[in-house]
Amino acid sequence: SYDRGATVAGVVGVGRLITGMDRGLQGMCVNERRHLIVPPHLGYGSIGVAGLIPPDATLYFDVIMLDIWNKNDKLQITTLSKPERCNRTVENSDFVRYHYNGTLLDGTPFDSSYSKDSTYDTYVGTGWLIKGMDQGLLGMCAGEKRSIIIPPFLAYGEKGYGTVIPPQASLVFSVLLVDFHNPKDGIFLEHLEVPESCKRRAVTGDFVRYHYNGTLMDGAGGGGRSGRALLHDDARGFSCCSYSRNHTYNTYIGKGYIIPGMDQGLQGVCMGERRRVIIPPHLAYGENGTGNKIPGSAVLIFDVHIIDFHNPADPVEIETVYRPEGCNVTTRDRDFIRYHYNCSLLDGTKLFSSHDYEKPQEVTLGANKVIEGLNTGLLNMCAGERRVLIVPPHLGHGESGARGVPGSAVLRFEVELISMEEGVPEGYLFIWHGDPPASLYEQMDLNKDGEIPADEFSTFIKTQVAEGKGRLMPSSDPEKVIADMFRNQDRNQDGKITSEELKLKSDEDQEKIHEEL
Numbered sequence: 001s002y003d004r005g006a007t008v009a010g011v012v013g014v015g016r017l018i019t020g021m022d023r024g025l026q027g028m029c030v031n032e033r034r035h036l037i038v039p040p041h042l043g044y045g046s047i048g049v050a051g052l053i054p055p056d057a058t059l060y061f062d063v064i065m066l067d068i069w070n071k072n073d074k075l076q077i078t079t080l081s082k083p084e085r086c087n088r089t090v091e092n093s094d095f096v097r098y099h100y101n102g103t104l105l106d107g108t109p110f111d112s113s114y115s116k117d118s119t120y121d122t123y124v125g126t127g128w129l130i131k132g133m134d135q136g137l138l139g140m141c142a143g144e145k146r147s148i149i150i151p152p153f154l155a156y157g158e159k160g161y162g163t164v165i166p167p168q169a170s171l172v173f174s175v176l177l178v179d180f181h182n183p184k185d186g187i188f189l190e191h192l193e194v195p196e197s198c199k200r201r202a203v204t205g206d207f208v209r210y211h212y213n214g215t216l217m218d219g220a221g222g223g224g225r226s227g228r229a230l231l232h233d234d235a236r237g238f239s240c241c242s243y244s245r246n247h248t249y250n251t252y253i254g255k256g257y258i259i260p261g262m263d264q265g266l267q268g269v270c271m272g273e274r275r276r277v278i279i280p281p282h283l284a285y286g287e288n289g290t291g292n293k294i295p296g297s298a299v300l301i302f303d304v305h306i307i308d309f310h311n312p313a314d315p316v317e318i319e320t321v322y323r324p325e326g327c328n329v330t331t332r333d334r335d336f337i338r339y340h341y342n343c344s345l346l347d348g349t350k351l352f353s354s355h356d357y358e359k360p361q362e363v364t365l366g367a368n369k370v371i372e373g374l375n376t377g378l379l380n381m382c383a384g385e386r387r388v389l390i391v392p393p394h395l396g397h398g399e400s401g402a403r404g405v406p407g408s409a410v411l412r413f414e415v416e417l418i419s420m421e422e423g424v425p426e427g428y429l430f431i432w433h434g435d436p437p438a439s440l441y442e443q444m445d446l447n448k449d450g451e452i453p454a455d456e457f458s459t460f461i462k463t464q465v466a467e468g469k470g471r472l473m474p475s476s477d478p479e480k481v482i483a484d485m486f487r488n489q490d491r492n493q494d495g496k497i498t499s500e501e502l503k504l505k506s507d508e509d510q511e512k513i514h515e516e517l
Contacts, residue, residue: 007066009168018043021061028065030105036061067105067170069151075135076149080174086141092125096137096180097297103172105149110164110171119178121297130155133173140177142217142299148173179217179299181280187261190276192303198270204254207393208266208309209408211242212249217278217299248307250408259284262302269306271346277302308346308410310392316373317390321414327382333366334423336474337378342414346390351404351411360418362476366426371396374413381417389413421474428505429485430461432470441499452497457486 001008010016012025020038028034038059040046048055090096097119102111113120122128124137132150140146150171152158160167202208242249251257253266261279269275279300281287289296331337338360343352354361363369365378373391381387391411393399401407424431437443444452444460452460461482464470475481487493491501 007166018059020059024061024063025065028063028068030065030068031107033062033064036063065106067168069153069168069170071153073151075132075151075154076147077136078147080145080147082145083141083143086144089139089141090124090137090177090180091182092138094124094180094182095121095297096124096140097121097178097295098137099176099178101174104165105170105172119295124180130171132171136173137175137177140175140180142177142179144177146173146175146177148175176218181299183280183282185280185282187265187280187283188278189265190278191273192276193272193274195270195272198273201268201270202253202266202306202309204267205252206254206309206311207250207252207408208269209248209250209307209406209410210266210269210304211307212302212304213241213243215301215303216294217301248406261300265302266304266306269304269309271306271308273306275304275306277304310394310410312392312394314392314394316376316392316395318377319388321386321388322384324382324384327385329420330380330382331365331378331417331420332423333379334364334426336362336364336421336423337381338362338418338420339378340416340418341374344412345406346410346412364423364474366423373411374415377413378415378417381415381420383417383419386414386416389415422471424471424473429473429481429488430470432464433468436504440504441502444497444502450499452502453495454483454486454490457489457497458482461485 013022015022017025018038020036020042023042024034024036024038036059038061040056040058043057043059044053044055046055048057053059099113099119100111101109101114103109125134127134129137130150132148132154135154136146136148136150150173152168152170155171156165156167156169158167160169165171254263256263259279261283262277264283265275265277265279279302281297281299284300285294285296285298287296289298294300340354340360341352342350342355344350363378365375370378371391373395374389376395377387377389377391389412391413393408393410396411397405397407397409399407401409405411441452442448444457446456446459458479461470461472465472472478472481486497489497489502
C-alpha cells in the first residue's frame, strides 16, 4: 500500500478480504502493528493471482492499523475539563468561537486553529460544519475542553478532504470553547453586590464614574468566570481595567459615548453597586473586534463598581440631621460664619476635615470663597444645626477636580454651623444702622487738625461699632477690615484722609451712575 500511496480500507468479517486477513485483523487496536503469516488455504489457494501470487503460496503481511469504525458508531465525546460555573450551554443557532487541534485516529495532525493564532468562528446547527462537529459542540460551556471523535460518515466520508484527510477517515478534535452567543441575545446582568440603601438609580443622561475589569469569556486568568484582560478603545469606552490606571472611567450613559451593551448595562445602577455585565459582540465590537486584545465576534464581560453618578441638572441635596428648637435666625448671603465639616467621596473616601485644624472654618457666604454647592448648603442654617450635603461636580470642582479631588466627583459634606454674624451688602466694609452724621469729616477728625490719620480713623470706626451706630463686615480680623477701609479713603496713599478724599460708598456709587449716563 505504501507503493500506491494510499491506505487499504475495507469491512472486516463479511467476506470482502481473504480469510487469513479477515482473521488476522480481528482484535487489532489503532496504531497496533502485526506480522501475519497466511497459509495458502486462507489466502489465494491453489489458484493464486495471475502474474502476482503463485498457486499454493504462503503470504506474509506487515500491517499497521490506522483507523477503525463501524456503521453503528456514534459520536464519542470526552469532557477533558469544565468550569465549575456554567450558566448556559451551546444550542443550535448559537455562534461559537473555539480553538481546536485536529488529528486522524492514529494521531496524525491535519489542522489546528492555534497555528493560525485565531479561533474558528461559526454558527452551530446551520450546516456550516461537518455533522459530527455540529453535534459535538452542543451542550458545551464557555471554557470547556472536549475530545470529539467523529466517524467518517459524520465527517468527510468516502471522499476525504484534499490531501490531508483520506477517504473513510475518523477524525479526532481537541476543542476549547472560547465563547458563544446567539444573535438574538441581549446583555446579561449579574448583581454581585447591591447596597441596602439605594435611594436613586442611574438613568439615561446621568454621568457615571465607575471602576471596571474587562475580560473575555474563556476563563484564562483574571477574575470570576472570565479572565483574559481586555484593552478597550478609549474612543468607545474601555481599556483592560480602570484599577491599573488608578482612575475611574467617567462617562454619560445612554448617549452613545460607550459601546451599546455597556450603555444598557449601566442603566439602573445604584451608587456603590457591583455588577457584572455580559455583552454579546453585536452590542460590543462586532465581527471585527478592536485593537489586538478584543477579537472579532468576542463576548465581553465587565465587572463594574459604581463610585458615583449625577445629572447635570442636579441641585445640591440637603439633609437636615439636627436643627435646634426655636431657630429664628438663619444664615444669608454675606453673613460671616464659622462651621465644622467633613468632606468625602460617595464611596467613603475621606478627603478633608476642619477637625484636622485648630479651629472651625470661617467664610463669608456669597463671596466666592467656597464651592457653589457648599455655599448653597450653608444657607438658611441655624447656629448648632447639622446637615449632610451631596454636591454634584458642576456645583463642586467640575470636570477637572482639584488637589485631592478627582474630576467629576460627587462630594459629600457633613457640616455643623458653629456661629454666624450678620453680614453687610456686597462691596461694603462698613454700614450705618441709621443715617450717617451730617458732618462726618468733622466728627472723624478727633483732634480737629484738618486731617485724619489711620489711628484716628480706626478709633472713630470702633466707637461707632461700640455705640451700635454701625457695623463692620464680619471677619476674623476686624483690624484688617478697618485698615482696608482707611486705604480705600486715603486715595493718594499719603497716610491721611482729607475732606476731599472722604466719600461714602453710596455717594461714590451715584457718581459712577452719573458718569455712565
